Amino acid sequence: MSGTRFVNERMVGSSVLPEEAIPLVEGEARFLNDISFAGMFHVAFLRSQHAHARLARIDTSRARALPGVVTVLTGADLLGKVEPFTSMPNRFSGGQSTQHWLAVEKVRFCGEAICTVVAESRALAEDAIELIEVDYDPLPVVTNARDGERDGSPLVHDTCPNNYLIRRDYQSGDVDAAFANAHLVVKRRFQLGRKQALCMEGRGCVAAWRDGSFKLSMWMSHQLPYVVRHYLAKHLGLSETDIRVVAPQTGGGFGQKASIYPEEFVCAFLALQLRRPVKWVEDRLENMVASTHAREHDIEVALALDAEGHILALQSDIWTDVGAYSTYLWSAGMEPLQTGGLMPGPYQVKALRYTTRGVATNKTPVGPYRAVGRPSASASLELLLDQAAAELGIDPVEIRRRNIIPQSAMPFRNGNNLVHDHVGYMPCLDMALAKSGYPVLRKEQQAMLAKGKLRGIGVACFAELTGLGTSTAVGPGTLLQPGRDAVTLRLETSGKLTIAAALPSQGQRIATAMRQVAADELGIRLDDIACLTNDTGMAPYGFGTFASRTAVFGSGAVIQAAGELRRRILAVAAHIMQTPSEELMLADSVVETVDRTRSLPLRQLAEHSFFSAKDIPSEINQGFEVTAFYDPKHGSFAAGAHVVVVDVDEETGHVEIVRYVAAEDVGRIINPAVVEGQIIGGIAQGVGEALYEQLIYDENGQPRTVTLADYLVPSALEVPHIELHHANTPSGALGGFKGCGEGSIIGALAGISCAVADALRQRGGDIFHFPATPERVLRGLGVALDDAA
Amino acid sequence: MPEQQTITLTVNGRVHTKDVATRTSLADFLRDQLHLTGTHLGCEHGVCGACTVTVDGRSARACLMLAVQADGREVVTIEGLKDPAGVWHPVQKAFFENFAIQCGFCTPGFFATAIELLGQNPDPTEAEIREYLSGNICRCSGYQAIVEAVRAAAAAMQDHQRG
Numbered sequence: 001m002s003g004t005r006f007v008n009e010r011m012v013g014s015s016v017l018p019e020e021a022i023p024l025v026e027g028e029a030r031f032l033n034d035i036s037f038a039g040m041f042h043v044a045f046l047r048s049q050h051a052h053a054r055l056a057r058i059d060t061s062r063a064r065a066l067p068g069v070v071t072v073l074t075g076a077d078l079l080g081k082v083e084p085f086t087s088m089p090n091r092f093s094g095g096q097s098t099q100h101w102l103a104v105e106k107v108r109f110c111g112e113a114i115c116t117v118v119a120e121s122r123a124l125a126e127d128a129i130e131l132i133e134v135d136y137d138p139l140p141v142v143t144n145a146r147d148g149e150r151d152g153s154p155l156v157h158d159t160c161p162n163n164y165l166i167r168r169d170y171q172s173g174d175v176d177a178a179f180a181n182a183h184l185v186v187k188r189r190f191q192l193g194r195k196q197a198l199c200m201e202g203r204g205c206v207a208a209w210r211d212g213s214f215k216l217s218m219w220m221s222h223q224l225p226y227v228v229r230h231y232l233a234k235h236l237g238l239s240e241t242d243i244r245v246v247a248p249q250t251g252g253g254f255g256q257k258a259s260i261y262p263e264e265f266v267c268a269f270l271a272l273q274l275r276r277p278v279k280w281v282e283d284r285l286e287n288m289v290a291s292t293h294a295r296e297h298d299i300e301v302a303l304a305l306d307a308e309g310h311i312l313a314l315q316s317d318i319w320t321d322v323g324a325y326s327t328y329l330w331s332a333g334m335e336p337l338q339t340g341g342l343m344p345g346p347y348q349v350k351a352l353r354y355t356t357r358g359v360a361t362n363k364t365p366v367g368p369y370r371a372v373g374r375p376s377a378s379a380s381l382e383l384l385l386d387q388a389a390a391e392l393g394i395d396p397v398e399i400r401r402r403n404i405i406p407q408s409a410m411p412f413r414n415g416n417n418l419v420h421d422h423v424g425y426m427p428c429l430d431m432a433l434a435k436s437g438y439p440v441l442r443k444e445q446q447a448m449l450a451k452g453k454l455r456g457i458g459v460a461c462f463a464e465l466t467g468l469g470t471s472t473a474v475g476p477g478t479l480l481q482p483g484r485d486a487v488t489l490r491l492e493t494s495g496k497l498t499i500a501a502a503l504p505s506q507g508q509r510i511a512t513a514m515r516q517v518a519a520d521e522l523g524i525r526l527d528d529i530a531c532l533t534n535d536t537g538m539a540p541y542g543f544g545t546f547a548s549r550t551a552v553f554g555s556g557a558v559i560q561a562a563g564e565l566r567r568r569i570l571a572v573a574a575h576i577m578q579t580p581s582e583e584l585m586l587a588d589s590v591v592e593t594v595d596r597t598r599s600l601p602l603r604q605l606a607e608h609s610f611f612s613a614k615d616i617p618s619e620i621n622q623g624f625e626v627t628a629f630y631d632p633k634h635g636s637f638a639a640g641a642h643v644v645v646v647d648v649d650e651e652t653g654h655v656e657i658v659r660y661v662a663a664e665d666v667g668r669i670i671n672p673a674v675v676e677g678q679i680i681g682g683i684a685q686g687v688g689e690a691l692y693e694q695l696i697y698d699e700n701g702q703p704r705t706v707t708l709a710d711y712l713v714p715s716a717l718e719v720p721h722i723e724l725h726h727a728n729t730p731s732g733a734l735g736g737f738k739g740c741g742e743g744s745i746i747g748a749l750a751g752i753s754c755a756v757a758d759a760l761r762q763r764g765g766d767i768f769h770f771p772a773t774p775e776r777v778l779r780g781l782g783v784a785l786d787d788a789a
Numbered sequence: 790m791p792e793q794q795t796i797t798l799t800v801n802g803r804v805h806t807k808d809v810a811t812r813t814s815l816a817d818f819l820r821d822q823l824h825l826t827g828t829h830l831g832c833e834h835g836v837c838g839a840c841t842v843t844v845d846g847r848s849a850r851a852c853l854m855l856a857v858q859a860d861g862r863e864v865v866t867i868e869g870l871k872d873p874a875g876v877w878h879p880v881q882k883a884f885f886e887n888f889a890i891q892c893g894f895c896t897p898g899f900f901a902t903a904i905e906l907l908g909q910n911p912d913p914t915e916a917e918i919r920e921y922l923s924g925n926i927c928r929c930s931g932y933q934a935i936v937e938a939v940r941a942a943a944a945a946m947q948d949h950q951r952g
Contacts, residue, residue, distance in 0.1 A: 017886065024893030025881045027827020027867030031894065034826035200831045200839055200894035200928050251894030252928050284832040507892030507929050673888040677930055681891065684931030708836035708926070716919040716932040
């Protein structure tokens with residue numbers, strides 16, 4: 001696809017077309033549901049219809065009797081045979097939750113799996129599900145964090161007093177003194193609803209017994225194949241060497257496919273028991289209730305400021321409704337801890353205090369989702385900065401300028417103990433303002449107001465810590481502390497290069513990016529490089545794709561491995577060509593003398609070194625396969641500033657985004673078109689988060705948004721054209737790379753929220769609860785609405 | 790209604806006669822009985838548009854249509870978009886070259902809808918494209934690259950006609 005390239009033409013920085021997308025163009029990509037085996041059985045799950053109930057009786061006899069049904073399992077059938085999930089961090093206070101793969105004695109959320117049916121077809125399995133009788137004894141339910149925390153509230157788990165799955169109290173600096181001496185103290189409440197990653201392809205797996213030398217092979221729509229393998233072994237009592245996990249073509253992940261869930265593990269158990277392949281593919285209704293939810297915060301935040309608007313202290317009280325179980329492996333700590341800990345964002349906050357709680361409720365568990373915690377943290381603070389600016393009589397941009405961490409102060413250790421370096425917060429803000437024509441926007445806003453039209457402008461700055469290494473935890477205290485990842489480079493005997501890593505793609509074009517980095521590092525033509533990222537049977541050990549880490553880890557490991565591979569290649573070439581290796585270079589897949597008078601194609605060199613190895617001393621011919629691990633230690637801060645303009649219809653409460661300008665610092669860019677797709681895609685999810693998407697439960701814990709007709713995902717009409725600009729500062733990681741998968745959703749929620757609030761402020765209104773639905777906007781304008789509406 | 794029925798239909802230019810369970814959706818029939826797995830099921834209730842195929846020249850949700858309803862009709866799926874020489878449809882080419890595909894799960898449905906749009910309106914504006922594609926959900930791209938791809942495909946198809 002890349003055509004001819006010339007010596008020293010750099011691939012990094014070029015929008016190389018992604019060969020890996022060709023099967024998708026032609027309809028030949030193999031997603032999970034496209035994988036089948038002879039003799040394969042199909043699996044379906046009976047799910048709880050109650051949010052909280054004791055299971056009085058389960059009668060599976062009619063289901064078992066249906067022709068075509070192979071077996072039916074209940075939770076009791078798994079007891080003692082498999083280890084349930086318990087994942088709470090123990091560094092902070094909070095109780096433990098134990099999640100059985102199929103519910104035992106009690107169900108704790110609507111959608112929790114109770115029974116599984118194995119049948120000859122999915123339709124038959126679903127028919128059999130209908131024949132299972134369950135008697136429920138309903139129990140009192142907990143449906144929100146604030147109620148659940150109160151003494152005397154029903155308990156979701158007897159092991160968790162006040163329903164705390166986690167609670168952390170943090171303080172650095174003298175917060176009390178800062179508030180006591182402040183010129184101005186501002187406070188507000190920020191609530192964000194519960195949402196869904198809504199991958200277009202749900203979860204699913206094919207579990208196969210005895211595939212080659214493996215006892216168990218799992219094809220699984222997942223972001224972390226090696227982690228799955230480790231925990232399958234642990235929970236099923238197998239050796240890791242018995243298991244292969246492959247993430248096939250995956251239809252989106254966004255963090256939802258980074259957790260370990262009961263259903264896939266039940267399938268693995270079934271494959272081992274039945275000695276047959278089994279398949280389970282989640283349907284959309286299951287996905288809406290049984291795959292992790294995200295967010296659902298209620299935050300009270302306060303700022304102490306001096307007379308010039310400098311932040312003296314930031315304090316927050318955070319309630320996260322984390323649902324019925326502590327998500328395996330990330331735990332219930334993800335959202336609450338990151339919301340509190342990362343709230344300072346790109347601003348200098350020397351005194352910081354927060355109390356954050358993850359409260360168990362009778363709802364679907366909350367797990368990782370794009371930019372965990374930061375969107376709510378950022379929106380809380382940005383809205384409060386606007387409020388403070390209004391009270392101080394300065395422009396919202398000015399208060400940000402006075403508090404942003406400048407590059408001149410870096411490395412800068414903030415009140416949350418994170419070190420900011422190699423990141424340009426101010427350049428992003430400057431660029432977003434310049435490109436949006438901010439002063440003109442303010443004039444236009446006033447002109448609109450004079451005509452009776454309500455317009456709002458939001459400016460939001462954010463920091464996004466990407467590529468977290470061993471010195472910075474993704475989730476403090478959780479079972480998973482990923483800090484290193486590996487890449488193997490192998491020069492094949494054909495002279496082609498294979499890159500192998502356990503960094504699967506859910507659409508991020510990771511293979512293309514890794515090929516680009518390797519092409520530059522080695523001087524091998526892009527067309528001569530293949531990349532496999534999804535198979536524990538082939539890849540070196542690695543954690544997987546999440547937390548905006550893959551570009552940083554994968555590229556760093558490629559660079560390290562390439563150095564050693566190049567050395568080995570040139571050593572062999574030196575022997576064959578009878579020329580000192582320092583007088584040789586590798587470019588365009590050919591080894592040449594630096595005077596370019598003699599050359600040896602890699603194909604010849606590789607073939608020679610393997611098939612005619614006796615000609616080359618073994619101490620020189622060390623094999624053309626190198627694995628390197630990379631640890632970026634502190635990680636790389638990415639950044640952005642978004643300027644958003646919205647028009648608010650005072651009759652209907654409808655919000656329309658009329659202008660969206662984003663300036664981003666994502667470090668050195670590998671593939672600009674891919675990066676642009678990541679950033680704009682993140683903004684689109686932020687549009688949903690800010691204006692449309694919410695999972696609603698009634699007072700009995702019944703989910704009321706289980707179809708896409710109820711849960712509003714933005715279409716091409718709701719997502720505006722995004723004007724994207726770059727203000728990049730290379731990171732301190734190898735190659736200068738940063739992650740870019742998550743950051744933009746932070747700026748989107750904060751920027752849109754600020755714009756809506758800014759519009760309402762023109763009429764003396766405000767808004768504290770998001771998404772900003774028409775109803776909430778009208779209430780924010782002081783319109784009295786019927787509560788039943 | 791009988792539980793099984795024999796249907797004859799044309800899919801991607803080939804005539805098929807098959808026994809189908811009357812409850813089988815067109816999408817399941819295409820995927821399971823004809824092994825055309827390029828048609829994807831995103832919601833199975835007609836909202837997301839991932840399963841959109843072309844039936845007698847019009848876009849249709851393959852999840853909401855029964856296989857028996859396709860009896861006697863002509864269906865085109867993503868596997869049938871290349872021309873007889875194996876050259877990509879301009880919409881396929883434009884999506885690829887404009888990076889309009891990320892995870893690719895929704896892509897087959899966007900192809901069907903975009904091709905229908907360009908058949909009716911060879912030179913759509915950005916607003917017209919967004920309106921026409923609003924029944925297809927993409928969770929990855931934010932739609933911008935898709936809109937650009939449809940404009941590029943429109944330009945390519947007009948050039949081709951002119952020239």
